[in-house]
Amino acid sequence: MGALGLDSVVSEARTAFESGKTRGFEWRKFQLEALLRLLQEKEDEMCKVLKQDLGKHRVEAYRDEVGALIKTLDNALLNLKKWMSPEPVSLPLIAIPTVAEIVPEPLGVVLVFSSWNFPLGIALEPLIGAIASGNAAVLKPSELAPATSDLLASEVPKYLDSEAIKVIQGGPQVAEQLLELKWDKIFFTGSARVGRIVMTAAAKHLTPVTLELGGKCPAIFDSLKSTRDKKVAIERVAGGKWGSCLGQACIGIDYLLVEEKYAATLVELLKEVIKKFFSNSEHLARIVNKHHFQRLCDLLQVQSVAASIVHGGSVNPEKLFIEPTILLDPPLDAEIMTEEIFGPLLPIITLKKIEDSVKFIRARPKPLVIYGFTNDEKLRKRIIEETSSGCIVFNDALIQYMCDTIPFGGVGQSGFGQYHGKFSFDNFSNRKPVARRSFILELSFRYPPWNAKKFQL
Ligand code: NAD
Numbered sequence: 451m452g453a454l455g456l457d458s459v460v461s462e463a464r465t466a467f468e469s470g471k472t473r474g475f476e477w478r479k480f481q482l483e484a485l486l487r488l489l490q491e492k493e494d495e496m497c498k499v500l501k502q503d504l505g506k507h508r509v510e511a512y513r514d515e516v517g518a519l520i521k522t523l524d525n526a527l528l529n530l531k532k533w534m535s536p537e538p539v540s541l542p543l544i545a546i547p548t549v550a551e552i553v554p555e556p557l558g559v560v561l562v563f564s565s566w567n568f569p570l571g572i573a574l575e576p577l578i579g580a581i582a583s584g585n586a587a588v589l590k591p592s593e594l595a596p597a598t599s600d601l602l603a604s605e606v607p608k609y610l611d612s613e614a615i616k617v618i619q620g621g622p623q624v625a626e627q628l629l630e631l632k633w634d635k636i637f638f639t640g641s642a643r644v645g646r647i648v649m650t651a652a653a654k655h656l657t658p659v660t661l662e663l664g665g666k667c668p669a670i671f672d673s674l675k676s677t678r679d680k681k682v683a684i685e686r687v688a689g690g691k692w693g694s695c696l697g698q699a700c701i702g703i704d705y706l707l708v709e710e711k712y713a714a715t716l717v718e719l720l721k722e723v724i725k726k727f728f729s730n731s732e733h734l735a736r737i738v739n740k741h742h743f744q745r746l747c748d749l750l751q752v753q754s755v756a757a758s759i760v761h762g763g764s765v766n767p768e769k770l771f772i773e774p775t776i777l778l779d780p781p782l783d784a785e786i787m788t789e790e791i792f793g794p795l796l797p798i799i800t801l802k803k804i805e806d807s808v809k810f811i812r813a814r815p816k817p818l819v820i821y822g823f824t825n826d827e828k829l830r831k832r833i834i835e836e837t838s839s840g841c842i843v844f845n846d847a848l849i850q851y852m853c854d855t856i857p858f859g860g861v862g863q864s865g866f867g868q869y870h871g872k873f874s875f876d877n878f879s880n881r882k883p884v885a886r887r888s889f890i891l892e893l894s895f896r897y898p899p900w901n902a903k904k905f906q907l
Contacts (some may be wrong), residue, residue, distance in 0.1 A: 452472040456624070460588060460631050463559050464561040467586035468616035472500040473556060474584075479530060481581045481610050485574065486523045488609040489516055492601070493595035496570055499597035505694060505699065505736030505770075514694055515571040522575060525854045525871055526582045529668060533875045539883065547888040556584035558634030559657075566738055567641045567698045567792075569595030573602060573660075576637045579874025580885060585635075590628060593621035594738055605659045619771070626651075633657050635878060639700075642863060649722060660867025660877055663860055664790040665700040665818040667716075668846065670807040670833065673712045678905075680719070683823045683845065688723045690821065690847025691783070691789050692774045696735040697794040698742075704790060705848055707807040717776060720796075721761050726773045735791060737770040746772055746793040749786045804829065808836050816840075816862030821847050824865050840864050 471477050489496070493516055520650040526533075536551040560580045564573040573591045580587040589606070591599040601835045604615045618624065623642075629636075629651035638648045639662040642768050652659045671685060674680045690703045720783075728734055737743040747765055750756055755777065756763070762775030777797045780786050786797055801807060811820060820839040824830060830844060840860040843850050854871030869877045895904040 456491065456618065457631065460559065460628075462613055463586040463616055465587055466611070467556070467559050472581075472586055472611075472614050475531065475534060477611070478582055479527065480580065481615065482523055482527050482700060485581070485608040486520065486527070487576065488518055488605055489748070492605055493603075494597075495601060495618045499595075502597040502768050503566070503595040504698075504738055505734070506695065507733050507735070510694065510733075510735065515568055516592070518571055519578070519842070521852065522578055522854065522870070526578055526875075527871065530858065532870055535583075536884070539860050545885075545887075545889055548885055550883060550885040553585065553882045553884050554875070555882050557878055557880055558588045559588065559859075560635040560637060560878060561631075561633045562589045563585060563630060563636070563638045563640060563644075563784075564589070564591050565700075566592035566594035567695050568597035569701070570602070572639045573598075576820045576869060576874065579869055581610075582875050583878035585878050586703055587656070588616045588618055588628070590618050590625060593619070602881070621869045633661070634896075637867075637869075637877070638662065645865065649785050658867065660859070661865040662867070662869075663818070663865035664792075664857075664864065665702065665789045665864060666704045666815070667701060667810055667817045667819040667821065667839075667869065668820035669703045669706050670811075670829075671706050671708045671712075671716060672804050672822070672826055672871070673709060673825065674825060676825075678827065679845075684716075684723050685727075686846050688727055688774075688821065691796050692724070692728060692734065692794050694735075694848060696737065696772075697796075698738065698792050699848070701848055701851060702792075703821060705787065705799055705816075707799050707804070707810060708800055709804050710800040710802060710867065713778060713798060716798065717760050717778060721814055723763065726788070728774055731771060731773070732907065733767075733877070734771070734794075737772060740767075740770070742793070743770050743772070746791075748792065748793065749784075749789075749793075749795060750775070750784075751783050753788055755780045756786050762794075766837065780907075795867075796832060805832065808832050811837050816860070816864055818860045818864035819843060819850070838862065871890055 464821040496516050497508045497511040536553045543546055562576045569592055573589055577589055591602050599619050599745050606617045631657045636657055636659045642663045645661045645663050649659055653674050674683055747868040758780040759779040760776050760778045762773040765772045772794050775795045778801055780797050816838045818840045820842050822833050822844045841850055857868035857873040858870040859868035
């Protein structure tokens with residue numbers, strides 16, 4: 451589709467928005483129900499394309515994408531009326547007699563760009579928010595998950611209002627053409643590099659943006675005393691590193707921080723759990739494409755990095771598979787420690803004292819999430835008070851993604867703007883304050899001419 455073609459698709463969405471139809475409760479409810487039906491009726495096809503694009507096992511595809519979206523839709527449908535209702539505001543005495551409320555209004559026509567790693571989830575999760583808030587929307591799925599992109603482009607128009615909700619397929623060229631148009635909001639999930647391009651283009655039209663960017667999420671692993679806590683924690687670390695899209699997850703654990711004296715034990719425990727969970731590689735996802743496969747291989751090929759491998763390291767170019775790999779103290783200036791890994795390589799960085807993890811994290815860009823595995827209240831408090839990140843989770847990983855009451859988003863280099871649940875609704879709304887005064891009471895001191903009598907008041 452040329453730029454002119456894109457223009458007319460987008461103006462059709464604008465006409466639909468301007469008609470006012472997307473604003474009503476019934477329209478929003480109908481679209482959300484239709485999306486729910488789409489997920490339920492096409493579950494098989496969706497799991498199939500996720501297998502095709504990323505090798506995701508059906509259980510993983512359902513848990514992380516189809517099922518997670520159904521949960522989001524159920525929640526949105528349950529709360530839609532409440533979210534749309536004006537919110538009363540309490541006012542200071544000085545304003546009496548006034549009433550005020552916040553009336554959420556849709557923004558208009560919004561653009562959603564999504565990434566390839568959760569090509570269904572990260573495309574539809576924001577779209578649910580955009581629809582719930584009464585917007586018209588254009589979704590551009592990632593070209594790097596082509597089967598999922600095709601499925602969205604063919605199925606979404608069959609279920610949803612195709613005048614107001616559009617799916618446009620394509621890569622950077624199409625994306626750049628879309629960015630030239632005027633939007634009322636751009637919601638972008640992807641890399642910081644493209645995030646900058648998006649923000650620059652948005653500035654031209656003063657379009658507000660939400661940027662959901664990269665992670666490099668550290669996990670602090672304290673030496674837990676109880677055998678059971680230790681076992682559960684190790685399993686959760688393994689799940690948080692390799693269990694979701696083979697580590698190609700923005701909120702996946704990027705690297706571990708641990709005390710020197712505990713590192714050898716930790717490596718052994720991780721090896722055991724890798725054997726237990728991931729012996730059958732068919733249950734694990736694949737690296738998305740040759741380019742990313744090579745990028746990950748290159749990280750490992752630096753001599754000093756290769757020398758730090760203590761488990762795994764084997765790669766299969768035909769299957770685009772890299773086995774769960776552990777590295778002990780790779781150089782901190784190597785790319786594996788300066789860039790987001792986004793794959794199944796787990797560096798373990800040793801520290802003299804676990805408290806040093808706070809300084810370590812503070813010396814680097816603000817991550818999307820900090821994970822802390824600890825029962826030490828003092829350490830927990832320090833992590834909360836002395837670090838900055840999009841989110842902190844203690845004693846588990848990834849679980850926050852499933853909780854609609856936890857706002858999802860980054861800070862600093864990991865992005866800005868939050869969504870999920872009601873936060874998605876707010877993200878795509880203008881929370882418009884409406885104040886109404888009565889004419890009954892009037893205080894003359896607010897107007898000139900000023901005189902001593904007025905000041906004494
Ligand atoms: P990406 O930035 O390459 O692509 C994201 C989107 O931007 C795609 O739709 C793509 O088509 C589009 N795009 C690519 N080049 C463009 C250009 N020149 N101009 C305009 N648009 C362009 O990111 P990706 O590789 O798809 O995803 C991986 C990144 O996304 C990682 O950094 C990961 O951490 C991040 N991510 C973040 C979250 C989050 O919620 N914070 C979730 C998933 C992934």
